[in-house]
Amino acid sequence: MSDLIRQSAATLASAIAEGEVSAVDVAQAHLDRITAVDERVHAFLHVTAESAIAQAKAVDAKRASGDTLGPLAGVPLALKDILAMKGEPTTCGSKILEGWRPPYDATVVERLRANDIVILGKTNMDEFAMGSSTEHSAYGPTRNPWDLDRIPGGSGGGSAAALAAFEAPLAIGTDTGGSIRQPASVTGTVGTKPTYGAVSRYGLVALASSLDQAGPCARNVLDTALLHAAIAGHDPRDSTSINAAVPDVVAAARRADVRGMRIGIVKELSGDGYQSGVAQRFTEALAILEHLGAEIVEVSCPHFEYALGAYYLILPSEASSNLARFDGMRYGLRAGDDGQHSVEQVMALTREAGFGPEVKRRIMLGTYALSSGYYDAYYGSAQKVRTLIGRDFESAFDQVDVLVSPTCPTTAFKIGEKVDDPLAMYLNDVATIPINLAGNAAMSLPVGLAPEDGLPVGLQIIAPPMGDDRLYNVGAALEGALVDRIGHLFIEEAPAL
Amino acid sequence: MSTDEFMPYEQAISLFEPVLGLETHVELGTNSKMFCACSTSFGSDANTQVCPTCLGLPGSMPVVNRVAVESTIRIGLALNCSIASWCRFARKNYFYPDMPKDYQVSQYDEPLCSDGYLDVTVETGEGPREFRVEIERVHMEEDTGKLTHTGGATGRIHGADYSLVDYNRAGIPLIEIVTKPVAGTGALAPEVAKAYVTELRDVLRSLGVSDVRMEEGSLRCDVNLSLNKAGDPWGTRSETKNVNSLRSVERAMRSEIERQAEVLSTGGRVIQETRHFHEDTGRSTSGRSKEQAEDYRYFPEPDLVPVAPSLEWIEELRATLPELPKLKRTRLQDEWQISAFDLASVVNAGALELVELTVAAGVDPAAARKWWTGELLRTANEREVELDALGVTPQHIARIEALIADGSLNDKLARQVFEGVIAGDGDVDAVIAARGLAVVSDDGALLAAIDEALAAQPDVAEKIRSGKVQAAGAVVGAVMKATKGQADAAKVRALLLERLGVSE
């Protein structure tokens, strides 16, 4: 099989299962690709080459002894560095965890291993997942393979870039306000934020516990569905994990049939003020969906205009608490312990040295929003807005089966363009945030390249909670139609590296 | 060190009215921790009962221990509380090295149980007085790790160079029970406080939810107090921690009344602060000032889902409640046919359960009481241990009483048997055999001893024969001495008189 790195996950898996190619060859091809391009892309913080080859060998041995292999056995994967991988560095893009190796595996990692997926390494991210550009990583930014002077999105820019650079056919990201979907959108790849509670958070370093979800990323919808099925499902170690059967996302991706479906455009997210190429590709995609037999309807979610405000109160509040544990006492960085400083001082010096400016900003914002006297006006109010947004979604889903919007207002902006303007950065998430607040499922998939800059544009599909399969049905149908039209996935047009 | 001054108690209490409050923390005796499956065994090697969750490792997540919830509900029911139909955990955010996450998972404005009461009785010179202590709330939280301070002289924080942390204790379920402010206790405030903690402890023990040992830290008590002049609004209160025994509860309360009275009557202001009680001096010293109340920034714990006990579950748990101590005491007083005063003696000796078990083992209540509140209590006090730590069981007493009944033992011998049992020489029969403690019942041996005694006191026989039967006492005494008390005195006397041909 030629050019292993350009194959889909499904194709690789079947080739490995058939014995056409060995898992070791597949793994090695991707490790070679990483060696060739990652100095420029910087998607990876840590490549676990040895263990990847060992995992691949084990798959080959399994196959040789006649064991049945799972649907993704031997397929390489890039793992966002926010998930605990036993014995391997897990930094969350921060200096405060430099060198820390967790003594345990996240449930997601356990499930990847159980599915014989080969983990190539840990990918770069905005520090503690706070950001929309991966510029806030303490280890330097990741670059968008479409244009190395541009951001790959964030916070999961590393995972998306790894896919777009063909360094891995699968990746795991996490999404708190769009950190899977927005990078997918600006890199021309596919990413899903599953229903809140669908994927275990045990081992996922928490940012905002009531918003975080780990999710599957790939270069096409079917691969994403296969990965989704591998990682989703109840985990008794996570109290917020849904105790119900995972919807059959793979069957839905294969069905790819939107005839008779009602698809809603959210009036408040329909592209006003968005980059013109983004709005254009979005409108064209709607026309395709109509052509495929869906009915497009406009719905209104009037409280969405408060979503950004609510989010930027809830997230920092929960994060300020979740990040308190990084105090230099039990693991990670300890600074200022000269034998004279008190423990209070050492904690403060450690956190000062270990956290970047965006993290500090949000910690203080969160501390403020929770403080006595301000709780009702800030955090308390934000929790109420959450209720209102949930109700908006409920009434929308009474009228339609899925909602759609452009994933984010622009294509990939230049590195450095927004990094000093926090508010401008926050506006990237305006379409993705409401979903996290309500706990719904959503996916971003590429629907074209913007005419003005040739950069990828993503469309977001939103489903009601537990309706993850609808994402894959609609996504696969749309993707199929687009591929029919131009003969290939948009990602194939990414410049050679 | 301390510059506190104290007004004599009687004077203090004549000038001011105390309002007291008690906050108790109970470590549950569950097998596993509150939010993870680590063992809760006491005394294990440092940091051997720790996992990602109780260590607060990045990515770790809590899962609630069902038995902890059940125990909390049972405690609430036993304290006549309302049980919430829906409540949540909350994070209490603050930094301290014994806190793995630098927040504690607790409950804030939604406690699982609230608005209950516990009636306590205080013995006064004029007889018993009842007080109803209202309970504000009973809620669940997790314990912290344990710090040892190194380098300083005293092992205390002040002057220590650094500290060492053992997280075995972190995450053990802790139940917090808070009273509403208790006014109207007057001079009896310290006694009421002690009676409350004692009764609470007994309730908790009867529920079987904790071994409630103050010395071991499974029952911790903070004492709150404010003073006000009659008719005035309540004063500023202080909190005293490190109160590690029932006696200390009373002493700490008394001391604080004396201290605050002195402050107030010399024109000073009571500072809202946390004080630290010292066993050795019976006084407290100032700790952290609570003037700038720490902002804990409570918010609902997002990693846990609400606790919403169904009515069915609550009723199931209510059915598991044992007979509560107050009811039991009334019943036993009646069954044993004793006065309230006598019952109080048994209770104060900490012997109630032991006597009850001994009666259940077949011993007459009066005999059971006699042993436990007499000889055994004396021995326990001498050795400065609790009654139930002596090593004497109700079964031992039952055996001893049976042997006394059939004449094999007398009281004096019984005491020696207890000594042997306590010394660890084995059970009753083993001790008797080893020490040869049986009552001498062989008439031949007794007669021989009688003859010896008569020979040694020749004129006594004449006295007895001539009608001074009391003189027999001297002979009996001599025989008892010769047999090392292992004779039955009454029998000796009877044999002696028979020997001399005298009738009673």
Add this chain to the structure above:
Amino acid sequence: MITRDEVAHLARLARLELTETELDHYAGQLDVILQSVARVSEVAGADVPPTSHPIPMQNVYRDDIARPSLPREDLAAGAPAWEDDRFRVPRILDEE
């Protein structure tokens, strides 16, 4: 208007040893953010219940069974300072 003093207080609460420049810088940025998010109180009426969990779930428990803990070496391996089988931490000034 969030003042520099308030920012300093927040930094203390959050155990962040900020520099003077940072204090000034963050005060300005936080202010801008706070103004933009303040609008949420407009719609947060008294009759709207707050949502703390996006997906309604309740009563999730585990059985009270003890299971093996982490090997102590794993804790020691990650610790910044370790002595006598314990985490060594700098001197504490205040009684808790």
